[in-house]
Amino acid sequence: MVNNMLVEYTKSTENIVKAVEIVKNKYYCVRCGNNDQSEFFIDDFGIYCRKCLNFGKSSTYQKIWRKEIKIIFNESYCLKKVVNLSNIQKIASNKCLESFKNKRDMLLYAVCGAGKTEVVYEVILRALNLGNIVCFATPRKDVVLELVPRFKRDFFQVSIVALYGGSPDKGKVGNLYVTTTHQLINYYQFFDLVIIDEVDAFPYYNNKMLAGFIKKAKKEQAPIIYLTATPPKYYTNLIRRKKIDHFIIPNRFHNHPLPIPKIVLTYSTAKKILKGNCPKKILLWLLKKQQLSKRVFIFVPKIEIGIALEKILTKYIKCRFVYAEMKERTQIINMFRNNKIQYIITTTILERGVTVPNVDVCIINCDDQIFDERAIVQIVGRAGRHPKYPFSDVVLFCDYFTLEIKNAVKQIKKMNKIAKGNKNEMYNM
Amino acid sequence: MKCIICRDNIYIRHIFSALFTTDKQMICDKCLEGLEKVEGGCVRCGKKTNDIICNDCLFWEQNKDYNLLKVINYSLYYYNEYAKTLVKKIKFNGDIAILLAFRQQIKKFLKPFPIKDKILVPVPLFKTSLQKRGFNQSEVIARIINLPILDNIYKSNDVKQSKKKRIARIVFDDQYRLKSKLNLHNKDIIIIDDIYTTGATVHKIAKLLSDCNARNICSFTLFRS
Incomplete structure (x- = not known):
């Protein structure tokens, strides 16, 4: 009988409940x-x-069998590697500690490449040493795979569990859980601190189910820390009503401003590319980069356009196209990282979580619906992340201006302004 | 109205005849495009061939156990890649809603056939796999067609057809057995299953029923591979 039951891990008392209940004549899962x-x-x-x-x-x-798990702590303290934080990062880190102490939720709004993950190290360490269980959740599997070795390098004497679809760690017990948000369905009142990275990323954003998972997986009083580079409206409203704390990091960790995108108008781009010829402006811009031997991200809105563009561009340059359903996806991205391909054409899957030094970025057909304000800000954030190469060229090729492009450029300029020291704007989200 | 499979909105055509039909369209046209209807092919089973009768059916005709049966198979769709994902969702995730969404298509397909006064025989599952899944997919299809159902057959062992090789499938064994003796004199029978591959399951059950004096036996499956 037990074999057929759904299992949820919990730290409160063990019991068995129905999976679907009737509440007020309505079914409730x-x-x-x-x-x-x-x-x-x-x-x-x-x-x-x-x-x-x-x-x-x-x-x-x-x-549902809510299975109780007892976690035995090793007596020794958890340690972490010394990470050099900039001044503003230190302030942010203290702010996180404070809201963890007060058991309040918090939003950390930091520009792309500000070092969000390093800021929360201190809180994680504090929570672990208090004997708590910490969950670091992100909506994307790629991010989990990138974060786990980083955490294993930076934390000592901590058992880290990585959970994602098809991970070998399933059912293991540890102190620090690095998971995708989907995997939290198997937990009930388990975590004392939840940190959610990239709140505005695709599966989590506007998804009530995943938000419900987190609400279920954490203990009732446990605080949540949200990390984001482009806060959605829901959270800015919460801040305005003072329901959650917040902190803004307007500048990157190397203190250089965000690159401001140039906007270049082209004509009927998508049509031309699908017919088999690339607009001249785009081609000239790309060929110029070949002489400078800089790597280039090319973002396209749709898979068909990407395939057509790859066909056109292979005549002139060495490039590859990557999209979500591809099998060699990780291989090609790794080739791009190791400087074996100079150009990579991609859909919005590489919009976040990928760090490549010395790179230029362009978006083709930027007037498409898929590139909203958050996506553009994220894509621009791919450029100039490395302290050695802080300046890079970002171009948006579009047929016409959209509101989203305007807002995105506005937001980037505003953050640069705040970073310069205009403190009055700091608290107007 | 939302599509059961992809959950997009369904575009409803406002035709006069729509006022008189009770069955609503549950699957959008885009999802139905991925499925390929069975047309032409083998006369007896509908397999895609250039010959009149396919090799499997020739075998059934030549085999002395089965040659008097003459089971004709009717299938709705070919078992292509898209159908495979659907079957996976239905059988292994247990999503009966998708199966029931084919109600309109199944009824439309069976309209030209004289199926009145016939008895449906859904292919049974083994006890443990029925417990695991919670439902029998062939029984669900049978319930859609809305004719009397005969459930006097049970499966005696847990050997799955899909795990066997081609030759091993065809050998007759007593995998399916009758619960009690019955007389089907002058009665027509339709055997119902989800997928028809070589026809071994259907022929085994047909043999069993023809021993009970059933007159005419044919089979209906949702997919034909």
């Missing part, structure tokens, strides 16, 4: 918190939630 009746399948075969079906069927005849 205990597993994912869904109460949208159109998402339930209702028939004589049993009632089940279709929203969390990929995580195992939660239906009326199924039960």
Whole structure:
């Protein structure tokens, strides 16, 4: 009987509950918190939630076993490597500690490349030494894979568990959990501190289910720290109403300003590329980079355009196209990192989490819907991250101006202004 | 109205005849495009061939156990890559909603056939796999067609057809057995399954039923590989 049950790990008392319950004549999925009746399948075969079906069927005849886990702490203190923080990072780190002490949620709004992860090290360490369990959640698997070796390098005497789809660590016990947000479905009132990276990234943003997972996985009083470079409106409203604390880091860790994108108008770009000829302005810009031997990110809105562009550009330069469903995806990205390919064409999958030094960035067909304000700011943030090469060229090729482009440029300029020292703007989000 | 598979909005055509139909469209046209309807091919089973009868059916005709049966198979769609993902969702994630969404297509397909006064026989599952899955997919299809169902057959062992090799499938064994003796004199029967590959399952059950004096046996499956 136990084998058929869904399992959730918890630190509170162990019990068995129904997976789907009826609350006020409405079905309610205990597993994912869904109460949208159109998402339930209702028939004589049993009632089940279709929203969390990929995580195992939660239906009326199924039960959830909330399995208690006891974590034994090693007596010795957890340690971390000494990381040199800049002044503003230190202030931010203290602010995080303060809100952790007061058990308040907090939003850390830092520009791309400000070193957000280093700022939260101090809080993680404090929480671990108090005997708490910490969760570092991000919506993306790639980020987990990148973060785990970094954490293993920087923290000593801490057992780190990495959880993502198909990870070997499933069911292991540790103190610091680095997970994708989806994996938190298996936890119930477990964590004492939750840190969510990239709150505005694709699967987590505007997804009630994933937000529900986090609410379920943490203990009731546990604070959350949100990290982001482009806060969505929901969170800025919370700040305005003083429901959560916040802190802004306007400059990057090397104190150079963010590159401001140039906007170049081209004509019927998508049509031309799909027909098989590239607009001259784009081609000339790309060929110029070949002489300078700088690596280039080329962002396109759709897969068809990317494939067509790869065909055109292979006549002149060495380039590859990467998109989500590709099998050799990680290989090509690694080749690009190791400077074996100079140009990489990509959809928005590489919009965040990828750090390559000395790189130029361009967006083709930037007037597409997919490039909203947050996406453009993130893409611009790919450029000039390394302290040795802080300046780089960012160009947006578009047919016409959109509101999103304007807002994105405005936001970047505003952050640069704040960083220069105009403190009046600091508190107007 | 939202599509069951991709959850996009379905574009509903406002036709006069739509007022008189009770079945709503549950799957959007974009999802249906991925499925390929069975047309032409083998006369007996619908397999894609240039010959009149495919090799598998020739074998069934020549085999002395089965040559009197003459089971004709009707299938709705070919089992292509997209269909594979659907079957995976239905069988292993347990999403019956997708199966029931084919209600309109199945009814439309069976309309020209004279299926009145016939008995449906869904292919049974083994006890443990039924417990694991919670439902029998062929029984769900049978329930859509809305004819009397005969459940007097059970599966005696847990050997799956999909795990066997081609030759091993065809050998007759008593994998399917009758629960009790029954007389099907002058009765027509439709065997119902989800996927038809070589026809071994269907022929085994047909043999069993023809021993009970069933008159005409044919089969209906959702997918034909």
